[in-house]
Amino acid sequence: MTKLAFLALASAVIGSCSATGVLGNTDRQARREALRSAESFAAVLSVRADLDTLATYDVVLLDPAPYEPADLDRLREAGTLALGYVNIGEVESWRPFADRVDPDWVIGANPDWEGHEFVDAREPGWRQLVVETAARGVQRRGFGGLFLDMADVAVIYPETEAGMVALIRELRAAYPDLVLVMNRGFPLLDSLDGVIDGLLVEGVWIGADLDTGVAVETGEAEREVLLGYLRDVRRAGGAAFVIDYAQTDEQTAAVRAAARREGVPVFVGDIDLGRLRLD
Secondary structure, eight states, rough: OOOOHHHHHHHHHHHHTTTTTTOOTTHHHHHHHHHHHOOOOEESSOOOOOOHTTTSSSSSEEEEEOOOOOHHHHHTTTOOOOEEEESSSSEEETTTGGSSOOOOGEEETTSSTEEEEEEEEOOHHHHHHHIIIIIHHHHTTOOOOOOOOOHHHHHHHHHGGGHHHHHHHHHHHHTTTSSEEEOGGGGGGGTTTTTTTHHHHHHHOOOEEEETTTTEOOOHHHHHHHHHHHHHHHTTTTTEEEEEOOSSSHHHHHHHHHHHHOOOOOOEETTTSSSSSOO
16 A cells, blocks of 8 residues: 555545544554555664654554654654554563562563563453553554564463463453554464454564574575465455564565565564664
């Protein structure tokens, strides 16, 4: 979908809303179509990105903290759909609500990322904190969707899978107008049919060694499995996105060419997603 087409679709949706300004479920439908039709995608989490640059993309994934509602208004006016980051499987020590996490909810430390601790999604208090505080902050800033990270905690701790599914379903119920894009969480997909709107997978062609930050080519067998999940989601009417971690110009060009052949938007970033690499 072109920016112009998305703006026309969004304007039609807004025009059909009530005088109170409350958006209906048709708003999710417009955003879902924008997700599926996106040709360009960027993810920037560790810094505040330049708004003019972000506005050149169809879909952007951002940490909500550095952005104000006026920033999101600007992106929306440019036809860019912004997804706000929500960590549904971990408490991050720097988040303002981190001190509200009961230590009894924590089930382990993430060895790859300092300050990240895995949380048991079966805990009602954690689910409430994510839904009413973390996600609410994203919605109030004006993001059009939620990016749900660390669903794979339910893979690391399979006994928490039902809790993770419940959490995502609670997010859908609480925010019917927002699109939901999940990072991995493959065993959850069958239980979330009609609940999430898109799937993101990292390292389809080139991943990264978290200890060294060095790019690592994904093996052919693993790559086909990952592409299979993305294809299944698209066949079911959802959107698919990829983040890869190519480091050389040659690797980057190869990844982008492969993504074009696959028909999936890809963002090539560094390991902490702290800068934009423009096409």
